[in-house]
Amino acid sequence: AQSVSQHNHHVILSEAASLELGCNYSYGGTVNLFWYVQYPGQHLQLLLKYFSGDPLVKGIKGFEAEFIKSKFSFNLRKPSVQWSDTAEYFCAVNAGQAGTALIFGKGTTLSVSS
Amino acid sequence: DVKVTQSSRYLVKRTGEKVFLECVQDMDHENMFWYRQDPGLGLRLIYFSYDVKMKEKGDIPEGYSVSREKKERFSLILESASTNQTSMYLCASSSGTRGYGYTFGSGTRLTVV
Numbered sequence: 001a002q003s004v005s006q007h008n009h010h011v012i013l014s015e016a017a018s019l020e021l022g023c024n025y026s027y028g029g030t031v032n033l034f035w036y037v038q039y040p041g042q043h044l045q046l047l048l049k050y051f052s053g054d055p056l057v058k059g060i061k062g063f064e065a066e067f068i069k070s071k072f073s074f075n076l077r078k079p080s081v082q083w084s085d086t087a088e089y090f091c092a093v094n095a096g097q098a099g100t101a102l103i104f105g106k107g108t109t110l111s112v113s114s
Numbered sequence: 115d116v117k118v119t120q121s122s123r124y125l126v127k128r129t130g131e132k133v134f135l136e137c138v139q140d141m142d143h144e145n146m147f148w149y150r151q152d153p154g155l156g157l158r159l160i161y162f163s164y165d166v167k168m169k170e171k172g173d174i175p176e177g178y179s180v181s182r183e184k185k186e187r188f189s190l191i192l193e194s195a196s197t198n199q200t201s202m203y204l205c206a207s208s209s210g211t212r213g214y215g216y217t218f219g220s221g222t223r224l225t226v227v
Contacts, residue, residue: 006156043218
């Protein structure tokens with residue numbers, strides 16, 4: 001069965017600091033990878049996704065993630081965080097075939113102080 | 115604006131009651147999903163469906179069942195509610211195989227007393 005591990009439960013940063021959130025998955029076949037964000041009181045929103053091709057993917061709001069196949073990792077990065085990035089971040093994976101569901105990690109809460 | 119609508123935002127039920135959580139999508143999506151979200155545990159997949167009358171168990175199906183009689187509607191049923199089923203329940207839908215177009219509902223916060 002697929003699983004997703006997010007290394008940090010809670011990250012606290014000051015504005016303008018750089019961010020990296022770790023994500024590892026366990027699945028040996030072709031996967032699709034995602035990062036979702038949930039701002040306080042809001043729906044889950046897609047930040048970025050990786051299906052194939054360039055392993056460095058860019059998403060909304062200045063976020064990017066790098067897929068490293070050999071490490072089964074898909075870490076999320078942002079060079080300079082803002083107070084408005086305070087949210088919960090979820091890494092998710094699904095196998096690249098019909099009829100499969102997204103499996104989510106446990107989430108990382110990011111708190112950014114101004 | 116396309117959407118996934120969950121019938122109740124907040125729900126309080128008694129232990130042992132049969133509970134129905136309804137989800138409707140207007141995007142003609144084939145796939146629909148039920149997750150529960152708990153602090154520190156993320157989103158855990160309960161059941162999903164990739165076609166009418168089809169259903170697949172997720173990671174935590176015990177104590178739940180589902181019904182999908184029409185393409186746009188996916189119901190989650192708690193056969194006999196228990197306090198450990200107090201949670202936020204999220205419905206989602208998607209089209210195709212890649213999970214690209216997951217759209218989430220706003221969630222139902224269920225409290226079982």
